[in-house]
């Protein structure tokens with residue numbers, strides 16, 4: 001009989017960091033459950049966790065490098081593949097300049113320890129300004145607020161959801177996401193506990209989401225108008241003298257500038273555009289300000305709109321003015337065991353601009369909404385080669401069809417990815433890494449965003465397949481080839497610089513390391529396979545601030561200036577043309593990244609890629625529930641089944657993201673059988689927050705009519 005054993009690890013499929021208890025019989029997984037002894041997730045897991053096993057066993061997963069030939073894909077050896085990619089990148093840079101090679105890092109890179117520890121070396125070796133990542137898809141507004149107000153793009157306040165008495169969520173659906181930019185496994189229990197201790201949950205969203213369903217109050221808001229609501233809330237608090245910054249007042253600058261900046265945004269004036277009555281706005285401001293503790297939190301819906309930068313700033317202004325920043329029950333800063341702040345730039349907004357549309361850089365990257373035009377537009381500096389790491393931007397970035405056309409024109413595209421998906425099928429060379437279950441894991445990023453300080457090390461569950469390479473080994477091998485000087489020495493150093501050693505060093509030098517009673521190291525975490533609890537979030541300001549003089553900048557000039565644009569564009573001009581509907585996305589508990597759609601267990605059941613519409617909007621268009629409808633925007637058209645629901649605000653329609661697997665050449669057989677359509681064949685690459693270049697996915701104007 002095969003040996004049985006139990007393995008503990010952290011699920012790295014989304015931001016929630018759930019602890020898993022995996023029972024094995026030989027090399028077969030017998031059961032995969034939530035680990036009740038994990039001090040952070042306490043036994044919680046969601047249905048997506050099974051995808052870890054499904055990806056590992058997936059017959060569509062590539063296990064050896066592939067080269068695209070006239071006759072299809074051909075297997076090649078690692079040395080040949082790596083030599084070819086590096087040599088061709090270098091040749092293209094010699095002929096066309098450094099910036100002719102670009103890199104795109106997809107969302108899964110932040111969930112991979114190896115990509116976190118070794119990705120930067122590869123990026124530097126490419127020596128290009130054309131760096132893009134999923135960060136500019138939906139989170140730059142958080143980073144701009146953090147940089148300008150607190151001094152570093154990673155000084156991100158996290159809702160202290162376990163102690164708050166008032167949770168205000170805008171454009172966020174934590175019951176589906178289990179928190180985003182707020183790592184909080186077990187959201188159903190955490191929200192139940194909030195209600196049980198007499199706290200209130202208020203959700204502002206154009207859709208009555210799963211989270212809104214359990215809220216005390218749900219307010220429908222017209223897409224892209226959250227900045228108006230937030231400005232009116234701030235104004236009301238100041239006008240009615242409800243501000244109570246408490247000890248924050250000692251190190252906060254700019255209250256008077258904020259007062260002047262929001263003066264134009266009376267609740268009466270924003271009521272029409274937002275769809276929320278003035279008295280409701282005033283009432284919300286009073287409740288928030290008077291709560292024993294309160295926190296305002298906004299996520300994808302708030303960030304992915306033309307005014308996302310301003311909205312995320314005003315959200316933090318609300319937290320500061322009411323004294324809820326850096327106090328239990330408010331928005332707090334974490335103290336992670338491995339501190340990643342040194343790995344990222346402090347910010348750096350608009351140091352450079354894209355060649356074609358002059359969109360600003362942030363944190364050393366350009367916004368991905370500009371990637372296609374940088375490939376397609378001729379002239380000096382045009383992108384001619386691209387490395388995609390763990391990403392599927394054809395499905396995840398605006399106007400994916402245009403990006404797809406652009407990818408087809410590249411001299412060279414290489415991808416570090418286990419799948420031939422909608423993006424990587426355009427690669428000339430595919431470099432597939434090992435799966436999560438074959439690697440060590442430590443969450444470098446998500447401990448920084450977690451609602452409690454903990455630390456956990458996950459050893460590999462399975463040995464890598466013979467000849468397989470981890471992502472970090474691929475990065476190291478490419479880096480050595482791109483920087484061939486002292487190659488033998490580099491190879492020797494690379495053998496020493498494993499992710500495990502780097503994390504061990506980070507733990508020992510960190511705030512719970514050598515010099516503390518915790519004495520954290522990888523070995524100590526291995527002795528504690530469920531993870532170690534390091535306690536609740538604690539007040540840490542002003543010491544942690546990285547602004548000059550360690551002061552909170554409540555009114556950063558760049559954001560105050562942009563608020564004038566909000567007034568000009570949202571309060572002066574009609575934003576919706578007759579007959580148009582505004583398209584928003586939606587998150588689904590059983591989906592996150594597009595490759596999860598190749599797991600039969602995650603796509604089974606009724607079709608989920610449907611267009612949600614309010615019955616009144618359907619009636620005026622003569623449309624019926626279940627029929628196929630045509631959805632058209634400036635950039636494209638899709639056909640999709642219609643689903644009528646009063647959970648959507650009239651005038652708004654919704655499609656989920658990550659679908660659209662019906663393209664030729666994709667080798668994801670389960671996903672192809674549940675293809676759906678891509679919302680990003682409708683979203684517009686021209687629609688961005690001009691302050692940052694973040695894609696404005698929310699509120700794409702569309703027309704819906706009977707399908708063909």
Ligand code: SF4
Pocket residue numbers: 011012013014015016017018044045046047048049177178185
């Ligand atoms: S919520 Fe689901 S996908 Fe996310 S970490 Fe937990 S089990 Fe994994």
